[in-house]
Amino acid sequence: MGKLDKLYAVIPVWAQNTSVSLYGYYWRWLRFGAGYQDCVREYTERERFRPDQWQAWQQERTASLLRIAAERVPYYRDTWNSQQKEAARRGILSELPLLSKDPLRADPNAFARQENREGRILKFHTSGSTGTPITTLWTIPELRNSMALREARSARWAGVSFSMPRATFSGRMVEPNPESSGPFHRFNSAEKQVYFSAFHLRKETAPLYVEALSRHDIQWLTGYAVSYYLLARFILESHISVPPLKALITTSEKVTQEMRVVMEQAYGCRVFEEYSTVENAVFASECEQGRLHVSPDACVLEILRPDGAPCDPGEVGEVVATCLFRTYQPLIRYRLGDMAVWDPEPCPCGRAMPVIKEVVGRIEDVVIGPDGRQMVRFHGIFVDQPHVREGQIVQERLNHFRVRVVPTNGFGPADRIEIVQRMKQRLGPAVEIEVEVVESIPRTPSGKFRAVICQIPPEERPQ
Numbered sequence: 001m002g003k004l005d006k007l008y009a010v011i012p013v014w015a016q017n018t019s020v021s022l023y024g025y026y027w028r029w030l031r032f033g034a035g036y037q038d039c040v041r042e043y044t045e046r047e048r049f050r051p052d053q054w055q056a057w058q059q060e061r062t063a064s065l066l067r068i069a070a071e072r073v074p075y076y077r078d079t080w081n082s083q084q085k086e087a088a089r090r091g092i093l094s095e096l097p098l099l100s101k102d103p104l105r106a107d108p109n110a111f112a113r114q115e116n117r118e119g120r121i122l123k124f125h126t127s128g129s130t131g132t133p134i135t136t137l138w139t140i141p142e143l144r145n146s147m148a149l150r151e152a153r154s155a156r157w158a159g160v161s162f163s164m165p166r167a168t169f170s171g172r173m174v175e176p177n178p179e180s181s182g183p184f185h186r187f188n189s190a191e192k193q194v195y196f197s198a199f200h201l202r203k204e205t206a207p208l209y210v211e212a213l214s215r216h217d218i219q220w221l222t223g224y225a226v227s228y229y230l231l232a233r234f235i236l237e238s239h240i241s242v243p244p245l246k247a248l249i250t251t252s253e254k255v256t257q258e259m260r261v262v263m264e265q266a267y268g269c270r271v272f273e274e275y276s277t278v279e280n281a282v283f284a285s286e287c288e289q290g291r292l293h294v295s296p297d298a299c300v301l302e303i304l305r306p307d308g309a310p311c312d313p314g315e316v317g318e319v320v321a322t323c324l325f326r327t328y329q330p331l332i333r334y335r336l337g338d339m340a341v342w343d344p345e346p347c348p349c350g351r352a353m354p355v356i357k358e359v360v361g362r363i364e365d366v367v368i369g370p371d372g373r374q375m376v377r378f379h380g381i382f383v384d385q386p387h388v389r390e391g392q393i394v395q396e397r398l399n400h401f402r403v404r405v406v407p408t409n410g411f412g413p414a415d416r417i418e419i420v421q422r423m424k425q426r427l428g429p430a431v432e433i434e435v436e437v438v439e440s441i442p443r444t445p446s447g448k449f450r451a452v453i454c455q456i457p458p459e460e461r462p463q
């Protein structure tokens with residue numbers, strides 16, 4: 001914990017609200033200051049580009065980014081061979097190597113452009129749910145660009161705006177005391193934003209979360225999908241009445257169909273999914289037709305087969321992304337660790353922006369069958385299990401799985417048998433399944449939920 005965090009932890013709630021708001025005014029300027037409105041307008045105008053316009057625009061930006069990388073960024077200058085540098089100068093992305101997270105994690109400064117410093121550089125850290133956090137470096141115009149992108153392609157598509165009061169579930173330490181009896185939110189008056197604690201959400205605390213929505217006249221919700229899903233379950237179980245809301249835009253975790261139905265029922269508004277990362281290597285958002293469009297002016301998104309060839313539509317592959325507007329610390333062909341699939345059908349909304357059919361899951365969330373098969377979408381075993389509030393699958397050894405279950409009233413032996421049967425159906429009869437009933441499932445240090453954890457080290461996984 002830093003000095004400021006320590007200070008925050010010991011001051012009273014009203015002082016925490018004040019400090020959140022003072023900090024909020026500074027951040028409002030950083031994120032929505034000069035240049036922001038122009039970016040929103042440009043993103044909105046480009047939305048109706050024809051495919052050939054998109055292609056030309058994207059190719060020009062890609063070429064310019066690759067030239068910067070090859071000539072001015074130490075990592076690429078030192079690791080790309082002469083053929084690759086030549087490809088970069090000609091703007092041919094597909095001839096460049098893929099970039100894993102490790103070099104960036106080890107030395108983020110090696111990815112920073114060596115000249116043309118544009119004033120202050122901001123540092124952000126990824127959650128580090130699976131290892132050391134990654135530091136990303138941004139100029140202020142880049143940060144404003146990323147907010148404009150979210151406003152134009154995410155908020156406005158959902159019929160809302162960052163200028164309207166909103167609530168957010170994120171990894172922030174909102175309430176420092178784990179034993180606190182509330183409140184479990186703080187209010188940033190600069191942006192009329194309620195910050196919710198992702199760590200205090202329980203059936204007993206849920207009414208206080210909903211009360212914060214009414215008190216601050218919140219219009220829309222955004223942030224961690226699983227936190228909103230859990231709150232939605234409590235709202236429905238306890239029949240808590242929710243003030244009118246315009247939209248919920250989820251981030252971070254994947255939204256399953258079941259989660260979507262529960263959340264739309266509880267909050268009385270539509271759920272829109274946003275697919276992005278802290279590194280901002282990728283950006284996709286859901287249009288009014290419910291399809292997930294990649295923004296080609298924000299990133300080049302590739303879905304690749306294990307041999308590096310592009311996947312056909314409908315074929316699951318690894319997501320590799322190149323952000324086009326972060327030119328201070330360019331990430332070229334960055335491996336996000338996600339698996340996804342292109343939609344073969346164009347979207348009826350008429351936008352000629354590529355559609356992702358589904359982000360299938362995280363590569364590290366793959367479960368390995370005793371025969372070596374890698375399986376994704378394993379959290380599906382909890383679908384239609386009315387007595388399971390939350391479930392997590394941990395693969396401890398090749399043939400041993402622990403299923404953690406947070407039960408609702410009525411969970412009994414039949415539910416246990418059903419879980420074991422579903423697991424064996426997928427993995428074969430030889431695996432051992434241990435069902436463990438728990439009060440809660442621990443979150444990652446940043447408050448995220450992981451549905452599937454494979455504890456088999458990569459070197460012991462069958463090839």
Ligand SMILES: [Zn+2]
Binds near residue numbers: 291351
């Ligand atoms: Zn669409």
